[in-house]
Amino acid sequence: MWKQIAGAAALALASWAAQAQGTPAEAASSAANAEQELGRQISALGWLKPGTSGSVANKAAFKASEKYTFLGTADTDKFLQLNGNPPPGDAYTIAPVQGSWFGILSFADEGYIKDDEQIDAAALLKQLKEQNVASNERKRQQGYPTMTLEGWAIPPRYDSSSKRLEWGTRFISDADKQPVVNVSTRILGRSGYTSAVLVTSPATLDADLADFKSALKDYDYVSGEKYSEWKQGDKVAAIGLGALVVGGAAAVASSKGGLKGILLAIAAGAAALWTGIKKLFGRKS
Template identity: 50%
Template sequence: MFKSIAAAVLGLSLSLGVWAKTEATQELPPEIKALRWQESGKGEIADKASVKIPSGYAFLGEADTSKLLQAFGNPPSSDHFLIAPKSLDWFAVFSYDDTGYVKDDEKIDADDLLKSMQSGDKAGNEQRKKLGLEALYTDGWQVPPHYDTATKRLEWGLRLRGESGEKNVNYTSRILGRSGVMTATLVSDTATLAQNTDEFKKVLAGFDYNSGQTYAEFKNGDKVAAIGLGALVLGGAAAVATKKGLWGAIAGFLAAGWKIIAAAAVALFAGIGKLFGRKKAAE
């Protein structure tokens, strides 16, 4: 089962270095600045991989990532890790799924996958409603899904629309490994997606699986996943973004009372089930 990332607010205009300046020259609450931002070295991700932290960037571990995502009006999460430029113009959230070794020989049908994603909006929004969150709809591909055999990355960009009209983009990269898949989701505003995607990919160049965990280190007898590339895209459909005002996000952060709530997943099981159904019919 794929963990869903309900990723967060876009386009925050914060000053570099201090994580503090905002609208009307006000300052962020100390609780946000007090998160354990790691500003150098490597960020460790789920004991499976790491990412280098470039100059001008910072990394959050699991607990602090959950706090920040909830501050931005998202469902509580666990097993997620975050890296962002200190401007917070965008950020990326990492999570790992021990699916097993995913064979990368499947042809991707982007149109069919999009239809499956859109058919799952209703069920996903029912779950969001229970959590007191705004409905979110799948508008279409910003970047159709594509797979790079050299980097073992499956990537796509999804346009999303909130019920109040805000439009945002999640750009997702799934990096295949020996025993599972690492997901890195870029949360970006549509207007700055191209620039932010370039920066995101530069950060991903510093991503490495730990020794023994790379795709090339697969050995006979290792667990092989029952899914292919198409199902990985559908599993990423729950990586959704909301757009709230900065101070609304801060209010949500303070109201949360710094409590880490049990993770709540919003997954597109219907779409994934349809995909498996078609595969079985074809066999």
């Protein structure tokens, strides 16, 4: 199960610019070249074409469209590394063709999760902040920048009709005090659940969350794996809804930039990829 994506990219573009020697113009040129190279590498990944589907752990599928695309596990590892995050090895990426967010998916084979638990948001946040302290210590030892959990962006809420649990967390980068918002969704299935984490900026949270939810309409469990298809004798998870929040809300992802124009860049070349893109978490020059 994919557990953590460390937030590291808030340092990268600024570091490239700072390392450039000479005049401000030369420093700006160096940063621009670094952006173009980043764009070239991201555009070269195996983004799905419209109308094709990507499998998620053989339990579910995401169908790419004119609006949303998808990466498998190997390319997701590369994508996250390019954005300054450690590769999880078992995650998938969804992203808009035009937009400035991305989502990370993974499947946990925990069994059928009963959804009758009452959620105590205050108690869960207290546990998450304690976890955040320990997580940051591990990141320091591994050489990744740290982020401090500030609170809920969206308190936990469960939709019994769609079988989806959702919450959002607000983090601050300890390096440059830039904000990061993760919105997490858990999609319950017959034999486990899908973790779907939206990575975005507080400034665009509402619009990006709506777009993220729209993208998830193209995600569904395959026949035999839907929540409604559980039957007596199937594995039942030992955890409830609250444990899903505690087990996943402290995962932090970061981005060196948005993904606007990604398919145009794949078609037309890397130079167009990052032109005019809003940097979500990079320092200002």
